[in-house]
Structure formats: C-alpha cells, structure tokens
Amino acid sequence: MARKPSEPSPKSTGSRTxxxxxxAKQPAAERSQVAGEAQAAGESRFRAEPQATDEPAGPDETxxxxxxxxxxxxxxxxxxxxxxxxxxx
Amino acid sequence: MSELRFNELRGEQxxxxxxxxxRTFLPSRDHCPLCPTxxxxxxxxxxxxxxxxxxxxxxxPAFETPRGAAEVVVYSDDHDASFGTLAxxxxxxxxxxxxHRYLELGARADVEYVFIFENRGVEVGVTLHHPHxxxxxxxxxxxxxxxERTADARLGGCAPxxxxxxxxxxxxRMLYANDGVLAYVPEAARWPYEVHVTMREHRxxxxxxxxxxxxxxxxxxxxxxxxxDALFARPFPYVMAVHQAPTAAARxxxxxxxxxxxxxxxxxxxxxxxxxxxxxYPPLRTAEKLKYLAGSEQGAGVFISDVLPEExxxxxxxxxxxxx
Numbered sequence: 001m002a003r004k005p006s007e008p009s010p011k012s013t014g015s016r017t018x019x020x021x022x023x024a025k026q027p028a029a030e031r032s033q034v035a036g037e038a039q040a041a042g043e044s045r046f047r048a049e050p051q052a053t054d055e056p057a058g059p060d061e062t063x064x065x066x067x068x069x070x071x072x073x074x075x076x077x078x079x080x081x082x083x084x085x086x087x088x089x
Numbered sequence: 090m091s092e093l094r095f096n097e098l099r100g101e102q103x104x105x106x107x108x109x110x111x112r113t114f115l116p117s118r119d120h121c122p123l124c125p126t127x128x129x130x131x132x133x134x135x136x137x138x139x140x141x142x143x144x145x146x147x148x149x150p151a152f153e154t155p156r157g158a159a160e161v162v163v164y165s166d167d168h169d170a171s172f173g174t175l176a177x178x179x180x181x182x183x184x185x186x187x188x189h190r191y192l193e194l195g196a197r198a199d200v201e202y203v204f205i206f207e208n209r210g211v212e213v214g215v216t217l218h219h220p221h222x223x224x225x226x227x228x229x230x231x232x233x234x235x236x237e238r239t240a241d242a243r244l245g246g247c248a249p250x251x252x253x254x255x256x257x258x259x260x261x262r263m264l265y266a267n268d269g270v271l272a273y274v275p276e277a278a279r280w281p282y283e284v285h286v287t288m289r290e291h292r293x294x295x296x297x298x299x300x301x302x303x304x305x306x307x308x309x310x311x312x313x314x315x316x317x318d319a320l321f322a323r324p325f326p327y328v329m330a331v332h333q334a335p336t337a338a339a340r341x342x343x344x345x346x347x348x349x350x351x352x353x354x355x356x357x358x359x360x361x362x363x364x365x366x367x368x369x370y371p372p373l374r375t376a377e378k379l380k381y382l383a384g385s386e387q388g389a390g391v392f393i394s395d396v397l398p399e400e401x402x403x404x405x406x407x408x409x410x411x412x413x
Contacts, residue, residue: 064185064300066142077146079134082186084141084178 091151093228101232106151113149115216118168123219125166140166141179142186144224151225155199158226162186162205163219170220171324172207173314173412180307187331188295188303190224195336200226202234202335210326212372212379222329230335237332238362249364252276253287262402265312265409269298269305272313272409274402279392281374282320282401284313287366294333294365310367316409317369321376328370334363 069081091106113122119131126136135143143163150159164175164183172180191203207222208215240248256262256273264284265272272286286309292298298306310329317325374380374395385391 063189064303066182066185066189068189073145077148079143079145081135081137081140082142082144082182082189084182 090153090156093156102229104151106149108149113216115211115218118218121168121217121219123161123163123217123221124168134161135163135166142182144186144190147223152227154197157199157228158194158197158224160190160194160224160226161221162190162224163221165220168219171209171314171318172220172222172329173311173318175220175311177304177308177311180311181304184295184298184303184307187224188298191295191333191336194224194226197226199228201230201337202227203333204231204234205331207327207329209329210324210372212326213328215326230337233330234332234335234363238335241362247291247364249287249366250291253289261399264316264402264405265309267305267308269302270309272309274398274405276398278394278398278401280370280372281380281394281396282317282369282371282405283398284369284371284405285366286310286313286369288364292365293363298365306365306367312409312413313369315412316405317371317412319412320404320408321373323376326372330368330370331365332363332368333365 063082065085066082067085069083071079071081073079091104093102093104095101096103116122118124122134124133124135125138125140126133127138134145134148140163142165144160145163146153147159147161151157152159162183164170164172165179172183175183187205191205194200194203204225204227205222206225237248244251252275253271255276257271259276262274262276263271264274268289270286270288272284274283275285286306288298288302288306290302292302295303314325314327314329317327372379380394385393
C-alpha cells in the first residue's frame, strides 16, 4: 500500500530571475480573499488540505519560486494551485 | 480502478480504464472544465475566478492510488492560450511545476515512472482544447523508457549524451540551441517532424537542473512549438513527451518512498539512470495530411517515413526563425 507522501509547506523561496511579461499577479490580500472564498466553497465542494507537520522548517526548494495552495475536492481528488511568488507574497 | 493485463506476445502491460469511456469529450467553451469558475457560471474543476497553473487528479484516471497516478496540469486560465504562446515566465513556472510533480509523485511507493506529457490537437486525440498537459505515474517502468535504458547499455553509457554528441558533430539536423538545451530532428526520426530537445549537460531529471537550466528548457520548448505553428501557419498537433530517470531506483532499498524532503531529493539526485529530454511526435506529414500508423508500423514495428530528417530539419529551422 502506498504511503501518502508528506507535503511541503506552501511557502515560497527564491526570487524570479526573469524580467517577464507575465500577467499581473494578485496582491497578497486579494489572494487571501480568494483563498477564503475557496474555503467557504469547500463546504460544498472542497475542504482545506491539512498541512504537513513533519517537514523541517526552512526553505522549501521543491516548488522553487512558486507558492503552493493545496485543496482537496469532496470526492477526494487533490487540487494544487501554483502561483508565482513575489510582490506581496 | 483500472486493471493491468500483461500482453505476452508484446511483452508489455495493457491498462484497462473503462471509466474513461465516459470522459468529457470536446465540450463547448462555455462548459470547459478547465476554465476558471466565474461568478454565475458553471462550476469547473478549478473553483477560482482566476489562477495561474493548476494541477489536479484526473477525474477519469488511467492510473490511481494505490497503483499509480494520473494528474492534469492546466497551463493557464486563458482558454485560448497554448504552450507556445505562454509568457516566458509562465512557461518557466511550468518547468518548476513539472519538477515538483516529478519529485512528489516519484516519492510514492506505487509510482515507478513519472511521465509528463501533452497531447495537442484532435489529431492526437485531445478531448479538451484548454491548454493543458498530463502526468501519469506508472506503477511499472513503461516500455519506451525501458528501451532507452537498453540503449544506454548498447552504447556503453548515456545514450542521449552519445546521440547528442553525434548530432552536434553532424549539425545538419540541428534546429535551435541555447546555453541549456539543443533541439534537433533525430537522425532516425520516426515521424516526419519529430524533434528532440535535450539538455546539453547530463541531467537525469528535472531535479538535477539549475534554475537557469529550467528557464532555458522552457525557452527551447517554446521555440520548437512556435516553429511548429509557423511551419504550416496553423496550430500544429503533437505529442510532447518528457523523458527522464525512472523514480523507482531513487527510493530506499527497503522500498519505502523517500517522501518529499531534502533527504529524498538528495537520494533521487543520485539516480543517473536517464537523461532529461523532451520528444515531440507531430502526426502531420504535410499541412493537410496525417502520418498514419498502419500495417508496417503496427504489425511489424517498422516506421516508414516519406521525408528525410535532414529535409524536415531545414524546413523547421526556417519555421523556428519565423516563429521566434
């Protein structure tokens, strides 16, 4: 039986190295609002994924410059949102 | 739950995922399940009004826990985008997402090989037009990467390293180069416009790449895809297949997955049984004609091509210059 891998904490590290033309990112406050809405929606379709506690504190290299938001659908399927870290993150 | 059966004559596994027969098939854009969920609109797979990159478990999986995984990777919330038209920073971010999924899925005991791919165009069976790729976590080593390991043994070392050296020395099929990757039509391409994008340095997997190399990989892949689109001035169908080291060997000898931790990543990095490269298999042989896998290809395993790789490389070089 597979053991569920522990999950990295959804923090960001590093900085972008490209002066890019990516779409404007949401400010942190706006992202929080969206996350809050998602949690509210979680009553019907999603629930928040508990964060792993057995990972060492410190930089999470596994997502590089990206910030992760983990959710789980009510049917059990996982959903991860990856967001470029940076302004206000 | 899908069922695996072993085809003795072919020496390969066949997966039966009968639930996939009912999967969403070419929905109208108003009912695209990969678009964001907009206020007042239908609920989609992603319950946000906007997002950058999203990954979720496939609703109609070919593989699932405890025997593998099947994930969907959505590149953008823009229904009309494509891999080639993503902003460079978004394409670079996608490389980090691939890397993260390779690490996390590869740490699982029920995943032996993490296969990242994109099917683009109805010609290769796409059922959703929204820009996305997929990831399969196979519970066994599939035949194609196994053959690559056989090639390593035949060539007395890393096969992609040896083939890359040959292509560089020859030069006639080279398409594009940056400091991280080389793109070329392989000497024995099976498809008329087959392209390989290979890391210059030996990198077993995405885990071994520096941040700069990931950015350069994204650049190389986008150049190729934009060149494809420029070739016949139409969206160019393809299968994009990311080949890298199997993950089974990266686990501890007792079979326990390493977990997502710096320790596991360090263990995975020791696996040199592979060389990261991305293969494109476009089904077109002209702007309007498809290359079919027919009698010789299916019944005898021999590809017959109407175009010499040197000729298609010359066309693609010019197209990549136009599409840049």
